[in-house]
Amino acid sequence: MPSNSTLERDTVSTQAPGHAQPQSSDAELRTLEAGLDHLQSETSRRRRDWTRALLPIAAVVVLVLAWQLYVSLGLKRRDLVPGPFDVLASLAELWAEGKVQESVWTSLQRGLLGFAVSVVVATPLGLLLGQVRTLRRAFGPLISGLQVLPSVAWVPAAIIWFGLTDATVYFVVLMGAIPSIVNGLVSGIDQVPPQYRSVAKVLGASRAELALQVILPASLPGYVAGLKQGWAFSWRSLMAAEIIAVGGTMGFGLGSLLDQGRTLSDMGVVMSAILIILFVGILIELAVFGPIERRLLARRGLLSGSTG
Amino acid sequence: MTVLLENLGKRFGAGAPVLEGVSASIAQGEFVALLGASGCGKSTLLNIIAGLERPTSGALEVPADGAAFMFQDAALYPWLTARGNIELALKLRGVGKAERRARATELLDLVHLGEAGDKRPHELSGGMRQRVALARALSQDRQVLLMDEPFAALDAITRDLLHEELTRIWRETGRTIIFVTHNVREAIRLGQRVLLLSSRPGRVVAEWAVPEETKNDAAAVAALTGDVTARLREEIARHAK
Numbered sequence A: 001m002p003s004n005s006t007l008e009r010d011t012v013s014t015q016a017p018g019h020a021q022p023q024s025s026d027a028e029l030r031t032l033e034a035g036l037d038h039l040q041s042e043t044s045r046r047r048r049d050w051t052r053a054l055l056p057i058a059a060v061v062v063l064v065l066a067w068q069l070y071v072s073l074g075l076k077r078r079d080l081v082p083g084p085f086d087v088l089a090s091l092a093e094l095w096a097e098g099k100v101q102e103s104v105w106t107s108l109q110r111g112l113l114g115f116a117v118s119v120v121v122a123t124p125l126g127l128l129l130g131q132v133r134t135l136r137r138a139f140g141p142l143i144s145g146l147q148v149l150p151s152v153a154w155v156p157a158a159i160i161w162f163g164l165t166d167a168t169v170y171f172v173v174l175m176g177a178i179p180s181i182v183n184g185l186v187s188g189i190d191q192v193p194p195q196y197r198s199v200a201k202v203l204g205a206s207r208a209e210l211a212l213q214v215i216l217p218a219s220l221p222g223y224v225a226g227l228k229q230g231w232a233f234s235w236r237s238l239m240a241a242e243i244i245a246v247g248g249t250m251g252f253g254l255g256s257l258l259d260q261g262r263t264l265s266d267m268g269v270v271m272s273a274i275l276i277i278l279f280v281g282i283l284i285e286l287a288v289f290g291p292i293e294r295r296l297l298a299r300r301g302l303l304s305g306s307t308g
Numbered sequence B: 001m002t003v004l005l006e007n008l009g010k011r012f013g014a015g016a017p018v019l020e021g022v023s024a025s026i027a028q029g030e031f032v033a034l035l036g037a038s039g040c041g042k043s044t045l046l047n048i049i050a051g052l053e054r055p056t057s058g059a060l061e062v063p064a065d066g067a068a069f070m071f072q073d074a075a076l077y078p079w080l081t082a083r084g085n086i087e088l089a090l091k092l093r094g095v096g097k098a099e100r101r102a103r104a105t106e107l108l109d110l111v112h113l114g115e116a117g118d119k120r121p122h123e124l125s126g127g128m129r130q131r132v133a134l135a136r137a138l139s140q141d142r143q144v145l146l147m148d149e150p151f152a153a154l155d156a157i158t159r160d161l162l163h164e165e166l167t168r169i170w171r172e173t174g175r176t177i178i179f180v181t182h183n184v185r186e187a188i189r190l191g192q193r194v195l196l197l198s199s200r201p202g203r204v205v206a207e208w209a210v211p212e213e214t215k216n217d218a219a220a221v222a223a224l225t226g227d228v229t230a231r232l233r234e235e236i237a238r239h240a241k
Helices: A004-015 A026-040 A051-072 A084-097 A099-131 A133-148 A151-162 A166-190 A194-202 A207-218 A220-244 A254-263 A267-299 B042-050 B082-092 B097-110 B126-138 B156-173 B184-190 B218-240
Strands: B003-011 B017-026 B031-036 B057-061 B067-070 B144-148 B176-181 B193-197 B204-209
Touching (some): A084 A267, A099 A207, A099 A220, A099 A267, A151 A220, A207 A220, B017 B042, B042 B067, B042 B144, B082 B097, B204 B218
Parallel strands (some): B031 B193, B144 B176
Antiparallel strands (some): B003 B017
16 A cells, blocks of 8 residues: 555544544554553563472482381391392492493493484484375384383394394384384374464475474474483383393493392392482483473473473 | 456365355455355365465466465464564575564564564463464565454454554555455454355355545444444345245
């Protein structure tokens, strides 16, 4: 429209008092909108919440106290059910021997490398399955099924194929992690609101742009949930593989430590190994996945009102 | 003529036609309100004009570059800021990085959201989200802007302001706007022309011109609103049998 129509409107609005709609100048409209925007926007800020750190610590303290209480009742032999201090002592001994450091380093290295390879393999696979109907129909049930299969089941096969080498461990880790990452990504893609696709289409996105610029970021919460589960599966599969496949050219991991404790019937070592495995798992969850997930959800306004 | 529809028809599969014999011509720079009850196939019609769907019969003429589209739901991407949403639209159009930034600032200012560019959609009110969506639609730089009940979900105060805002932006940018609504007052307030669509199948059954003098005359607006409402009700009553 030519700009003189604006002038026309202004003259009309000053001359005709009985006009139908309120006509405001640009500045007035701007002020009105700013006021309304201010009234309608949320201004609440999340403040630092110490209960997030204190409550879990309190929960652990309570559990350890209950454990100590049970042990001091003397209902079971001490070498079968060691108390927290016995376990701490054997943990210190293992640390002094350098076994803790060695096994944690070996396992963590394997776990992280296996997980990284799984992510690289599973991400394009998940995107393809989420975007191409034929592939989804063909392979979807199979990949969901693989998630049900415990990855320990692959250990015997892996030992036969690869012998007692690191390849066995990595194979089992990949078989455990890939299906859950793929499934997480696919379900994330399934939950992408259809309008996001229509908008992208209207904005002229190509198929590749749609996948990378819209679908992938939109499905990120599901993807991260899948990654988290994929890590848990990697770590578990790794432990299973390390417990079963001992010897050969394989390094000394946490699973091997656990198996050694069992062979020596040393409950202190067994408990120490279990606690370290648990501790590493929790550490990765708290230090890596927790913050990423919370940040991701909070930025999208999805966290308010949840217990997270 | 910017948009020309000739005897347009659309049916899905073997079902009853959704649109039948829709004819209309919309001039460059015109603001046309499409009014209709539910089931008038208005969304299908917009999709056809936007090139997202093909008509099963008839012919249409639209600008070669297609049309920009604004939905009832702002449908902003929640992982991007207001500015990021606009910049993504520019990026998908192939605009270079430096220019994207400048254009996004301009567009945010056009919809009076210069300050809110770095906020995320969930931090914005419904009206602000729709303004970002409008800026995103304008970023496509297409002559025709299709709007599918964009203000239907907003409260009355916000809607009222956005009507003024849209009129102002239409004047400033000279776009051709096709605006679908269920609301008679909204159609009369915004449109230079109001087209009434019948329901099942959708077809243009009546047309009113709303000159600027009418818009500024409360009595004339009231009379026209009465007329259009009566005709719309007649159309709805037809389906009672």
